[in-house]
Amino acid sequence: MSTTASGSAHAAYRDMCAIRGFEERLERLFAQGRIRGSTHLGIGQEAVAVGARAGLRDGDVVLPTYRGHAWALAWGMSLRAGFGEMLGKDSGCARGRAGSKHFVDVERGVLPGNAIVAGALPIACGVALAAQMDGRDQVSLAVFGDGATNQAAFHEALNQAQVWKLPVLFLIENNVYSEMTPIAAMIGEGVTLHERATAYGMRSATADGMDVDGVAAAVAEAAEHARAGAGPTLLEVDTYRFCGHMPGDTEPYRTPEEVERMRERDPLRIARERLLAGGSSEAHVAELEQDVEAELDQALADAEGAPDPRVEELAIGISEWMEAVR
């Protein structure tokens, strides 16, 4: 999968289509009983990851939180590695060790996705601290949901990042619901999440998460601020998931009408209309979409055909420890 580092509108749309198609296939695989445990899809949120990647540079690091498929794919992790991980294959991004919640691609700057909602924020501070100490101009991006802003590690990390003026971006994907509960019911009346930055003396910003270009611009501005040594930004991106929190979510917390209304602002539709308005032909866009579908089908077929992890290699990454206690 190509990344949008070039900023090309076609590449961005292509990446968003690939992420959407990837997750739609996961829905089917889950229904077929071929995905273990649960999986958290972000259908509707694609523009956030793709836009953020476009606003950053090669070498910038992302630390996603579960519901993080889009982030790894936007950073260039292969579809094959993604499907492979979901199916528990040796070809998976973590060789079948970690699953949906922990997509990873160290070489491309995707640190292991976190299944603790605010767990990645302090770690992102440390990655940024290393860059600051070494004089590198790398930016670290911690990505998390609205619900994570109520967890202690969020507050500890924001304070520390500001005290040390770390080159880190804290990006809230505010999809309105903290799992199955409206975030508005879990914060004080009138509170907006990005304003929590002011308590730490930190810069804050907002972006429309359905607009890939708007996200890219907001992230690029925050990254420039960080690279200039001016410190972190808390960036609240308003988005929406059209799917449930997880398979089987009965969604009593919202109405089908609300979801339909939000679908009118589908980020893929907005990006597609923008391509056409910019002079791309319908035929060209349709061809791009067909290419993505074919690429997805091929990647899934590759993953299905890949070998299972070998039980003889069960202890990869922990074998010395096991030996130490044996």
Add this chain to the structure above:
Amino acid sequence: MTSGTATVTRTITYRDALNEALALELARDPNVFVMGEDIGAYGGVFKVTQGLLDRFGPERVRETPIAEAGFVGAAIGAAIAGKRPIVELMFMDFALVAADQLFNQAAKMRYLAADRLRVPLTIRTQQGVAGGGPQHSQSFEALFSHIPGFAVALPATPADAKGMLLEAIRSDDPVVVIEHRALYATRGEVPEGDATVPFGRAAVRREGSDVTLVSYSRGVQVSLAAADQLAAEGVECEVLDLRTLVPLDRDAILSSVQKTGRLAVVHETHRFMGPAAEIVCEVAEQAWDVLESPPRRICGLDMPVPYAAALERAWLPQPEDVAATVRRMLEA
């Protein structure tokens, strides 16, 4: 016991031995840095980092907010990005504030990345029963040993304090070095220079043929004091200092028990589900036939640590408790 060529020793405190290890590594490797609460100008509440700020500056002797999840997490991030952070957790009790970062994050990061990341992180902390009361006295070596991921080092002597801390800082995987608060002022011979102590090699602190006393950290002193009392009665205890629980030197335990036929394990932390249970179980599984009496555990009580001196004394295993237990074992 030590590697390298260092042979010159001096008598210094456990505290100064730790400080020497930190200074050596800060001077040797530019990627090493120290972080924690009050560790700069104040030198740490137990003065282990005293003088390091002046020598190495605030970038590398880095004061943190009182936010354990925040700075432990930052150390993990720095470690996976190429640094070698050493975190001072002021009290072991505070590890629970950072429990997610320690056990869900640091301990699993390498595994989550399918071996493509390493976490060269050293956590230094101190524990022990010495007047701290219920939230400043707890010992969590069992917790750190139970969850896969950390090496667990518990130095009992100044030489080990230095050598095991050096070894920890040079490890590419997470290590917790658990110091004992009551040992900081103790003195002992410590080699100069690069005197690392490899993990997983227990030390026989006293040889004996009648009973094996297995311990670590301050429990070694308690065991040696009990052995002195028993020697006056003609009972010879072998005192084995495990030094690390992870790695666990099972061979040393088994070979000593094969010699003596009797095992007692001494530690300060709670007995229930504690390290002694694991060690006794290992001996039961591997050396049942050589046991001449049931193994025994002499441990801290299974309740919070009290404050008042008389209550704390009743809580804590004393040399007299160890000696009394050994006498009963020999009568059996």
